[in-house]
Amino acid sequence: MDVSGELSIRGLTVDYGGAGGVRALQALDLEVEPGSFHAILGPSGCGKSTLIKVLAGLIPRTAGEARLPGDGSVAYVPQGNSCFPWLRAEENVAYGLKLRGVGRRERAERARDILKSLGLEQFSRAFPGQLSEGMRQRVAIARAFAVEAPLLLMDEPLSALDFQTKIAVQAELVDLWRDRRCTVLYVTHDIDEALTLADRVSVLSARPGRVALTAEVPFARPRHQAGLREQPGYAAAFRKLYEAIEG
Known part of the structure; x- marks a missing residue:
């Protein structure tokens, strides 16, 4: 980057x-x-x-x-819940990579890697409605970091x-x-x-x-x-x- x-x-x-x-x-x-x-x-x-x-x-x-x-x-994280409710957590994280033309295998690997770093590996196939507010915001943050914009x-x-x-997500x-x-x-x-x-x-x-x-x-x-x-x-x-x- x-x-x-x-x-x-x-x-x-x-x-x-x-x-x-x-x-x-x-x-x-x-x-x-x-x-x-x-x-x-x-x-x-x-x-x-x-x-x-x-x-x-x-x-x-x-x-x-x-x-x-x-x-x-740029990557952008807005106020409130910005996860796409019809996409699983892994697919939400990979969404920006998909728009940038990253291949399916690479974007899945990158999404899983960043979800793992946030302690959400076991929730990668969950939909946003199945996640807590803190988990959804972690997914939104992961999506922004995944594209590696400067x-x-x-x-x-x-x-x-x-x-x-908030304290946990800040860290x-x-x-x-x-x-x-x-x-x-x-x-x-x-x-x-x-x-x-x-x-x-x-x-x-x-x-x-x-x-x-x-x-x-x-x-x-x-x-x-x-x-x-x-x-x-x-x-x-x-x-x-x-x-x-x-x-």
């Missing part, structure tokens, strides 16, 4: 509804280092999801430019999970990223989650969103959200991000 080159966003502006509509993002600039895990925080309605969808090619930008790492391909876009992928499940997500080392842009509303997962965190201002602050996460890896608040410097790091969100 080629992750050379930064994710570089310059002057990104996005309007909804044409003249008299809503400006979601305005002149947003952001640099994300190759192979890093970068979190995005911000108040509700500030354009976090809009940013992800523009980079995923799902909505057009009004102005500005974005230079993507590697060959420019840029992985994640829009609050763990927000629907209970605390214990598995970091393990997958560490093994594959793609560039990750991760939207969350949870400051603790951002400090647990990311190398750097950017905070967007209230709408129209622009980058109000970018900060390094000062804690060494590995991290665990359950013990994060015991880390020296936690209160200062949390307060800095909280105050930026409050604006």
